[in-house]
Amino acid sequence: MGRKTLIPIGPYHPLQEEPELFKLYCDGEIVTDIKWETGYNHRGIEKLSESKTYDQVFFLVERICGICSTSHPFAFANAVEEIAGVEIPDRAKYIRTVIGELERIHSHLLWVGLAGHFLGYNTVFMWAWKYREPVLDLFEMITGNRNSYAMFKVGGVRRDIENHKIPAIRKEMSVIRKKIDLLTGAVMDDPVIHARTKGVGVLTKQDIIDYAAVGPTARASGIATDIRKDDPYAAYPLVNWKVITAQEGDVFAKAEVRLLEMYESVSIIEQCIDALEKLKEGDVSLKINEIPAGIGMGRAEAPRGEVFHFVVSDGSNSPARHKIRAPSYTNIATFRKSCIGQTIADATLSLAAVDPCYCCTERMAAVYDNSTGERILNAGELIKLSLERTKEIRKSVAGHE
Amino acid sequence: MHSDYKTKIVGFKDFVFRKSLWVFHFGGASCNNCDIEILDCLTPRHDLERFGIMLVGSIRHADVLLVNGSINMRDRDRLLELYDQAPKPLLVVAIGACGCTGGIFAEGITFAGPVDKIIPVDAYIPGCPPKPEAIIAGVARLAGRKT
Numbered sequence A: 001m002g003r004k005t006l007i008p009i010g011p012y013h014p015l016q017e018e019p020e021l022f023k024l025y026c027d028g029e030i031v032t033d034i035k036w037e038t039g040y041n042h043r044g045i046e047k048l049s050e051s052k053t054y055d056q057v058f059f060l061v062e063r064i065c066g067i068c069s070t071s072h073p074f075a076f077a078n079a080v081e082e083i084a085g086v087e088i089p090d091r092a093k094y095i096r097t098v099i100g101e102l103e104r105i106h107s108h109l110l111w112v113g114l115a116g117h118f119l120g121y122n123t124v125f126m127w128a129w130k131y132r133e134p135v136l137d138l139f140e141m142i143t144g145n146r147n148s149y150a151m152f153k154v155g156g157v158r159r160d161i162e163n164h165k166i167p168a169i170r171k172e173m174s175v176i177r178k179k180i181d182l183l184t185g186a187v188m189d190d191p192v193i194h195a196r197t198k199g200v201g202v203l204t205k206q207d208i209i210d211y212a213a214v215g216p217t218a219r220a221s222g223i224a225t226d227i228r229k230d231d232p233y234a235a236y237p238l239v240n241w242k243v244i245t246a247q248e249g250d251v252f253a254k255a256e257v258r259l260l261e262m263y264e265s266v267s268i269i270e271q272c273i274d275a276l277e278k279l280k281e282g283d284v285s286l287k288i289n290e291i292p293a294g295i296g297m298g299r300a301e302a303p304r305g306e307v308f309h310f311v312v313s314d315g316s317n318s319p320a321r322h323k324i325r326a327p328s329y330t331n332i333a334t335f336r337k338s339c340i341g342q343t344i345a346d347a348t349l350s351l352a353a354v355d356p357c358y359c360c361t362e363r364m365a366a367v368y369d370n371s372t373g374e375r376i377l378n379a380g381e382l383i384k385l386s387l388e389r390t391k392e393i394r395k396s397v398a399g400h401e
Numbered sequence B: 001m002h003s004d005y006k007t008k009i010v011g012f013k014d015f016v017f018r019k020s021l022w023v024f025h026f027g028g029a030s031c032n033n034c035d036i037e038i039l040d041c042l043t044p045r046h047d048l049e050r051f052g053i054m055l056v057g058s059i060r061h062a063d064v065l066l067v068n069g070s071i072n073m074r075d076r077d078r079l080l081e082l083y084d085q086a087p088k089p090l091l092v093v094a095i096g097a098c099g100c101t102g103g104i105f106a107e108g109i110t111f112a113g114p115v116d117k118i119i120p121v122d123a124y125i126p127g128c129p130p131k132p133e134a135i136i137a138g139v140a141r142l143a144g145r146k147t
Ligand code: SF4
Pocket: A063, A066, A148, B029, B030, B031, B032, B033, B034, B035, B068, B069, B070, B095, B096, B097, B098, B099, B103, B104, B127, B128, B129, B130
């Protein structure tokens, strides 16, 4: 062979904060190098933010990423409240936490579904997304919208979760717990999934430290980093929960961490709604008349890791400078470690493990580069490779097709 | 240059779009919510495929181009190229506030114009994000079916 193959993944990665074009350089089946390009999704949000008032910025940061549409307002609220030096009412803290954890459940379910799809288990994809719907229904009930909840504001939340809605949330939580049981059972006990994901895309503890990876990516390699514990905010210090970690650092460990985290989220939500029932209804925000000059840093644990917002205020009604760092920014760099040296079918899985999206694969085209003779595979071929691999393993595991 | 085919082959167009619609999804500089809701349409609760509507991986197979997200300068040329590659007649649907007008990003420094300034658009599905029901209703109505 000797001919190098270039596989582009992207450019449009709709599930990430920063859509990229990944280029996998392959020698035969083995990935030898990986490069990425950004800018396809640049919208100038930090600049836009300077032209909006503090109230409006919440709607803007919510639209940085549709899946993390609580994490960004969360971090921004933490930053602005640090400048203003206010402590929000307890009820608002619990409501923020409920929304944040509901988001984590829906995001992790979404990931499980996409990972399943990519392994060739479309049933997992369909089921996970089916179980995600009730979570979105809860969102619709609580906030009025399935995504982009517009719940946050400086000093509290915009809407209360009235006590009469709580029984419905509690009921839904017990249903969701059963569904997660089912999914976890399906993933943990499946020999084919074990064969496809164990020992694939391994990131060691040292790699995580070197690349400063965050979130489930880091926790799957045995590093117990979680902003909810490390720099507690909202109601996280008020409820009981634990940080889930795994040691292996492979794709399976990442799936395991995410699945088990959903149980924690369910339990956090249950504790929060218990607490909400005891608090007075309606006391959900402070009236804040001005934001003094100063700087504020806000952090929040998004489903994918730490979101960081830095806000400079000059005492006017809009931020003078607003800097945002999303978790994928550091997690993406780990691809160099997890993908190089793997086969293509495994490399694409390792990319998925960090939680980018494979909608991108629907947008690839097969192209031959005339000048270099590099062949560019398309989405269908890529998925087919992965599917074939699963099929082979399934055959060898079961002894027949 | 893109608009004249429309007037000439109206009858043919009707013929083509009476069958199953194959959809290609282009996500510009979006916040993903629209993308996710489009994918959500395929999953069991909404099940877009019962109308014969299917997402395809290549624009050359598509009858419908769904565009969501604001279009930035980098996306613009790619969108134009995709439009040129697409077999005609083609229905273009702009999804979401961003697709229809640019939405919250219209004042952004990289904004290159709403979709209809770049390619001709046949239908708009507003919302931020539009619900899957709205997306299905929009596409199905385009196909001339009762939803
Ligand atoms: S219309 Fe709203 S949900 Fe859709 S991409 Fe734009 S900001 Fe996101």
